[in-house]
Amino acid sequence: MTSSVAIAPGKWAFITGGSDGLGFAFAVELARRGMNCLLIARNEDKLARAAEAVRALGVEARTLSLDLGAADAVARIEAATADLPLALAVFNAGAEASGVPFVDQPYNHWAATIQRNVLFLTEALHHFGRRLVEAGGGGLIVVGSEAAFGGVGQSGIYTATKGFALNLCEALWVELAPRGVDVVTLLFKIADTPMLRQTLARRRIPVEATGASDPAALARGTIDALGAGPIYNPDEVSPDDPVTSNAARRERVVAKSELMKFFYG
Ligand SMILES: NC(=O)c1ccc[n+]([C@@H]2O[C@H](COP(=O)([O-])OP(=O)(O)OC[C@H]3O[C@@H](n4cnc5c(N)ncnc54)[C@H](OP(=O)(O)O)[C@@H]3O)[C@@H](O)[C@H]2O)c1
Numbered sequence: 001m002t003s004s005v006a007i008a009p010g011k012w013a014f015i016t017g018g019s020d021g022l023g024f025a026f027a028v029e030l031a032r033r034g035m036n037c038l039l040i041a042r043n044e045d046k047l048a049r050a051a052e053a054v055r056a057l058g059v060e061a062r063t064l065s066l067d068l069g070a071a072d073a074v075a076r077i078e079a080a081t082a083d084l085p086l087a088l089a090v091f092n093a094g095a096e097a098s099g100v101p102f103v104d105q106p107y108n109h110w111a112a113t114i115q116r117n118v119l120f121l122t123e124a125l126h127h128f129g130r131r132l133v134e135a136g137g138g139g140l141i142v143v144g145s146e147a148a149f150g151g152v153g154q155s156g157i158y159t160a161t162k163g164f165a166l167n168l169c170e171a172l173w174v175e176l177a178p179r180g181v182d183v184v185t186l187l188f189k190i191a192d193t194p195m196l197r198q199t200l201a202r203r204r205i206p207v208e209a210t211g212a213s214d215p216a217a218l219a220r221g222t223i224d225a226l227g228a229g230p231i232y233n234p235d236e237v238s239p240d241d242p243v244t245s246n247a248a249r250r251e252r253v254v255a256k257s258e259l260m261k262f263f264y265g
Pocket of ligand 1: 016017018019020021022023040041042043044046066067068069092093094095096116143144145146188189190191192193194195196
């Protein structure tokens with residue numbers, strides 16, 4: 001179990017995509033640990049049902065109906081949390097499962113994905129990273145994917161945005177830990193979420209055939225990994241694998257960051 005200051009009963013977490021799947025699993029796990037939750041997604045009915053389930057665990061829950069692709073998304077989340085003792089931000093929403101090759105999809109679709117997965121995420125990490133530093137500590141969880149490890153056909157923009165998030169978050173893990181903010185990125189292969197089930201249904205593939213992970217277990221493991229970043233990857237190939245291993249990535253980030261300290265002073 002984590003001893004991170006980010007997990008503080010009575011304090012608040014916000015969770016993007018908190019209305020279903022993995023995001024909802026994060027909210028449930030945080031509520032079980034006594035944290036109040038602000039759930040953020042677009043569909044208001046789904047949000048209301050999820051918030052009711054979180055309240056049933058004995059904590060407070062609020063909802064914010066918001067498209068994370070909106071230009072003012074960070075400002076809207078700040079306004080919704082200004083009166084709250086915020087300790088943790090979970091950036092979860094981020095799937096892109098069209099499977100359409102890059103040049104065959106209208107560019108607007110990719111622009112919206114980049115807006116949500118790169119531009120919103122970057123501005124939000126900057127804004128809430130500062131806020132948590134100024135508040136004396138907290139945590140940032142970013143849900144990534146094994147898609148971050150390299151480009152894949154029919155998933156170019158998805159893998160590119162996940163790679164961007166992984167690099168940035170590994171750097172933030174180094175920079176923010178001494179300032180009291182724990183950063184961890186969840187990486188994994190596949191999880192049983194409504195989005196996955198919808199995608200599989202298009203090809204009539206049963207979810208059982210995919211070996212999809214249980215979102216509750218992923219959420220628990222990631223929260224426990226706060227303070228032991230930079231990544232949490234339950235699907236690592238081996239502890240020595242330089243790409244997928246938790247320990248090997250930590251070692252690389254620390255060594256390279258020490259070099260940068262020498263380089264930049
Ligand atoms: N499922 C997998 O197999 C898998 C594998 C590897 C990594 N991941 C990662 O895990 C995370 C969660 O994935 P997921 O499968 O649960 O699907 P997801 O579509 O990323 O998340 C679904 C949740 O996000 C909300 N959402 C989606 N787009 C939004 C937007 N533009 N603005 C606000 N809310 C939005 C949805 O509610 P509304 O539709 O009501 O907005 C819902 O609450 C993602 O970052 C994904 O890349 C998933």
